[in-house]
Amino acid sequence: MREQVLAALHALPELAVLPVEVVDDLFARAARRPFLLPFVALLLLMAAAALTLQPAYQRASATGRAWYLGGTVAVGAAMLWLLPGLSLYARVVSSVIYLTVLSIYMMDFGDLDRYRDHWRFLLLIFLYSGFWVLYFQMFDSVLWYVQAYVDASSLNHFVNGVLGALGVGPIFHFDVEHVTVINAGTIILLQLLVSSIVRKTRALPTMITGIAFGTVGMAMLAISTGIWVFMAGIIVFSIGEMTAHPKFISYVGQIAPRDRVATYMGYIFLYGVIGSSIGGVLGANLYVHWVDQLNRPRTLWLIFASIGVVTILGLVLYNLFLHRPEEQES
Known part of the structure; x- marks a missing residue:
């Protein structure tokens, strides 16, 4: 690479x-x-500073609060914009992300009981993010693998034969953009069917089943470099995605306190932040080591399949020890 x-x-x-x-x-x-x-490191430093200043902020007047907020923004922006080697885009995006630190000033630390069970919710998000580490390989390591290893000649011959029989002129050639087409097309075709099947099943076991499908789909990529096996793996993974994800959103809506449903539904998107952040870096580094340097792509997919297995085990333990019977699932 x-x-x-x-x-x-x-x-x-x-x-x-x-x-x-x-x-x-x-x-x-x-x-x-x-x-x-x-x-x-800078994000944690700013959060710690805001947490220290929060009591003084709560006691300050409206003008004083404006100074606290403005000072925090100014200090954070100065630290970011003084870091060498960053592009303008990276500085702007990072500055916007750092603005979330301002929410610490608004928190009411006098009523901490309402946040007592939040760690269970955050743990669930972290565990579920393991599946999205696999998902985000669809946008880097899977595409590199297709270009370097997958032999799509049999698929090209089949599709062009069908097109020729129908009298259609364009010549089909499988390329990396078709990977996301397979993923999205499978979901469009099968989502209603899958949703009807799992409509009355419990959320956590259904999520675990869906992630198991995704793990099997990822492991199938290690079987062969043939295009048919590759497509089957992507389709199985997509079935797992459409099985697990709707139930995850449903489960969060069920366990959220009635007065904080919107907050919980906003926080669930941390799975994408964690999954993409870890998945992109991990996928690139593993691809360079196992594929570019050692020429062992099968090992790469087995490693990602093992991440899926660990995710499943984590959710099984969560279901056994942290899931509460009073949290009704549907």
């Missing part, structure tokens, strides 16, 4: 005038300077 990135950089007209050694050095320096660690 490193060679592919460098080749793409060398092909850019803006970089063509630079010596190859300079471009290679820039790539190496960027790879050694990850942004995630300082981003998280």
Whole structure:
């Protein structure tokens, strides 16, 4: 993958005038300077500062509160914009994310009992995020794998034969964009059927079953590089997705306190934040190691399947020890 990135950089007209050694050095320096660690560290630092200042903020006048909010924004923006090596886009997006720290000032810490059970809810989101680590491989490692390994000639021959028999002119060629088409098409075709099947089943067991389907679909990619096995794996994964996800949303709506349903429904989207953040970085690094360097793509998919197994085990334990009987499921 490193060679592919460098080749793409060398092909850019803006970089063509630079010596190859300079471009290679820039790539190496960027790879050694990850942004995630300082981003998280600064976010935690700002949150701790806001938590310390929160009592004073609550006692302040309207003008004083405005100064607290403005000062927090100014300090956070200054730290972000002084970090070297960030693009304008990264600075703007990070600044917007940092604005969420301001919500700490609005919290009522005098009534902590209402937040006592929140850790169970957050743990559920964290466990469920394991499935979305697998899902977000559809946008990077799966696509790289298709380009490098999957032989789609038999599918191309079949589809073009059908098109020719129908007198349709365009020549079909399977490419990476068809991966998301398979995923979305499967959901469009089967979602109503799957929803009717699981309509009266309990939420947590149904989620576990759906994630099991997704795990099997991911493991199927390790069986063969043939296009039919690959498509079957993506379809099975998609069935798991459409089984687990609606029940997850339904379950959160059922366990949320009546006066905080909207808050809970907003927080559930943390699964995407966690899944994409971990999935993107983990997928890229594992692909470089197991596929680019060791030429062992089967191991890559078995590793991701094992993440699915761990997610299933975590939800099973959650269902056994943390799920409350009074939380009615449907």
